Structure formats: C-alpha cells, structure tokens
Amino acid sequence: MNNNTKKWYAIYTKPRWEKKVYALLQEQEIAAYCPLNKVRKKWSDRYKIVHEPLFKSYVFVQVEENEMTKVRMVGGVVNFVYWNGKPAIIKDEEIHIIRKFLNEHEHVEAEPLQFMPNQRVKIMSGVLMDKEGIVIRSDKNKVQVVLESLGFRLTARLSSNEIRPV
Missing domain, CATH: 3.30.70.940 (NusG, N-terminal domain)
Incomplete structure (x- = not known):
C-alpha cells in the first residue's frame, strides 16, 4: 500500500x-x-x-x-x-x-476552543457558509453570531462545530 x-x-x-x-x-x-x-x-x-x-x-x-x-x-x-x-x-x-x-512537555492539558464575545468567526457550513460574523454569546452547545451584510444585523444561532475563528 x-x-x-x-x-x-x-x-x-x-x-x-x-x-x-x-x-x-x-x-x-x-x-x-x-x-x-x-x-x-x-x-x-x-x-x-x-x-x-x-x-x-x-x-x-x-x-x-x-x-x-x-x-x-x-x-x-x-x-x-x-x-x-x-x-x-x-x-x-x-x-x-x-x-x-x-x-x-509533561502534564499537558487539552481543552476545546471556546468562542469569546466580540471574536470574529467564519461560518463553515449551511446557507451562510463562508460568511464572517462576530460572536455575541457562547454557551455549551450554541454560539450566537451577528452577521453584518447589506447594512443589517442578522443573528443566527450556530453550533460551535459550524464556525471557526478568523
């Protein structure tokens, strides 16, 4: 092989x-x-x-x-x-x-990424794929992101595996 x-x-x-x-x-x-x-x-x-x-x-x-x-x-x-x-x-x-x-290194810790308010992110899937936005709120399973386009603020609730830090 x-x-x-x-x-x-x-x-x-x-x-x-x-x-x-x-x-x-x-x-x-x-x-x-x-x-x-x-x-x-x-x-x-x-x-x-x-x-x-x-x-x-x-x-x-x-x-x-x-x-x-x-x-x-x-x-x-x-x-x-x-x-x-x-x-x-x-x-x-x-x-x-x-x-x-x-x-x-010894005694290394691995922890999942946390999304912080005001952090810029990029949406990785769905209708809004490749759009960038700003994190408004983050909890255990959902991240709320504001998308600014056409002069409007659009708020979408996304799971954290659907976005990536920019």
Whole structure:
C-alpha cells in the first residue's frame, strides 16, 4: 500500500478504552497513535508518574478509505469523528505537533476552543457558509453570531462545530 494515500483520522472510543483500542489496532497492524500525557499522581503513600490519554475517548489512525470498516470492527471503537458529514481528516503536521509537544512537555492539558464575545468567526457550513460574523454569546452547545451584510444585523444561532475563528 502506498503510504501517500493513507490519511490520519480521529476515532471515538468507549470511555477509558483509549489504550486498549490502541493496542487492538496495533494487533491488527493498523497504524495508530494514542497521545499519552505524563502526569504525576498521588497515591496515599507515594507519587507515581502515569501515562494518561491526552484526548479522552480519542485515538488517531492512519488508514486508506477502504480500511475504515476494518477500524470500525475493532473492539472499543465507537466510530470515526465526523466533520461536515465525512470522517474528519487530521493533517500530518498536526499529528507531528502533538508528538513533539508531548515529547517536550509533561502534564499537558487539552481543552476545546471556546468562542469569546466580540471574536470574529467564519461560518463553515449551511446557507451562510463562508460568511464572517462576530460572536455575541457562547454557551455549551450554541454560539450566537451577528452577521453584518447589506447594512443589517442578522443573528443566527450556530453550533460551535459550524464556525471557526478568523
């Protein structure tokens, strides 16, 4: 198989199955990456360095499209992470950055992007795709954005996966 046709994808796992899924993928000879974070934990009598998954319930796989069913059949795999109706492709550079960052730092935290009021964003899907706006309000599942066009203020409620920072 030509390695150039393989792409990185994120898969969603059962809770706390990241390491197990990673091991099962390797047994199937599927290229996988489970970013592990070195964390110092305190037990009642001592401290210990443990390796915890950086992204809870996520593992990355590098496969061709025709291998996706094989990945889905691995125990503990729930499904691929989707973006705009298709499995989300992760850039090689992003995997490289994660690896490098974890090699250089311990006790790393990963947190989802938060959209802040007055932040400029671009809408990524739907009727308003490619339009820019300003975040008015952001809560857990929805982001309210004002779109200024034709001298009017149009307010649309969008889920946070439908917009990107500009």
